[in-house]
Amino acid sequence: MKTILEVKNLNFSYGNYKVIDNVSFDINYGDYFGVVGPNGSGKTTLLKLMLGILTPSSGEIRFFGQRLKDLKERNKIGYVSQKANSFNVNFPATVEEIILFTLKSLYKNNYDIKQKTYEALSKVDMLNYKDRLIGDLSGGQQQRVFIARALATDPNILFLDEPTVGVDYKSQEDFYNIAEKLNSSGVSIFMVSHDVGVIINKVNKVACIGNGKVYIHPTDEIKGIENSLNKIYGKNIEFINHSH
Numbered sequence: 001m002k003t004i005l006e007v008k009n010l011n012f013s014y015g016n017y018k019v020i021d022n023v024s025f026d027i028n029y030g031d032y033f034g035v036v037g038p039n040g041s042g043k044t045t046l047l048k049l050m051l052g053i054l055t056p057s058s059g060e061i062r063f064f065g066q067r068l069k070d071l072k073e074r075n076k077i078g079y080v081s082q083k084a085n086s087f088n089v090n091f092p093a094t095v096e097e098i099i100l101f102t103l104k105s106l107y108k109n110n111y112d113i114k115q116k117t118y119e120a121l122s123k124v125d126m127l128n129y130k131d132r133l134i135g136d137l138s139g140g141q142q143q144r145v146f147i148a149r150a151l152a153t154d155p156n157i158l159f160l161d162e163p164t165v166g167v168d169y170k171s172q173e174d175f176y177n178i179a180e181k182l183n184s185s186g187v188s189i190f191m192v193s194h195d196v197g198v199i200i201n202k203v204n205k206v207a208c209i210g211n212g213k214v215y216i217h218p219t220d221e222i223k224g225i226e227n228s229l230n231k232i233y234g235k236n237i238e239f240i241n242h243s244h
């Protein structure tokens, strides 16, 4: 099993307030990794540390064996932020242009750029919308375009911050189907979510975050997950339907 991301003895504080306390974990190629925890527990902070948006107080983050700050292939890491599906409705760009713009900074050949754009839009079933203005799409459709933009650079790992917030039930289902398909095609996924029940049915590893600590369990370790959730939420949580 090859490791895609290694986190060792990671610490992070905002001023005197410690949010990440000596956390270590690995993500392997093919993992579908779900991060759950209460409001303010540090999910977004952890994700921002992984992406280099925040700098740890101490500890190490390695992608593909390289330290984050030395990493050359940043395009192998995809990211869709929490705010991606609340795009300014007046933004004057088409779906196709949103992706072309990102790729132009990475590739020279215009034919390749078009091909990669169309491939990425097909992966999220949005190719038919390529000429539509991004601002005219629904939240769920915009979200799919931003996933396509993240996919267009062929990432090995995709970071998703609360991808199902603000999208309706059908779009959530569409999203989870796309995520599953991507994961089966070899893209590792790191997904932050509030939806503990859904997460447990979708992912293969769960990270429960709270009080600075991160407890990692494979999804078939239901008892272990319940214990960790009890620690971080401070109340008794039991899963009634164990689908694993």
Ligand SMILES: Nc1ncnc2c1ncn2[C@@H]1O[C@H](COP(=O)(O)OP(=O)(O)OP(=O)(O)O)[C@@H](O)[C@H]1O
Binding pocket: 014, 019, 037, 038, 039, 040, 041, 042, 043, 044, 045, 046
């Ligand atoms: N820039 C900042 N400066 C100071 N404290 C911050 C900053 N950003 C976040 N925090 C604090 O750090 C803690 C973790 O925040 P974070 O946004 O990572 O939590 P979260 O688990 O993603 O929360 P939510 O589920 O509400 O999105 C919170 O207590 C928050 O108030």
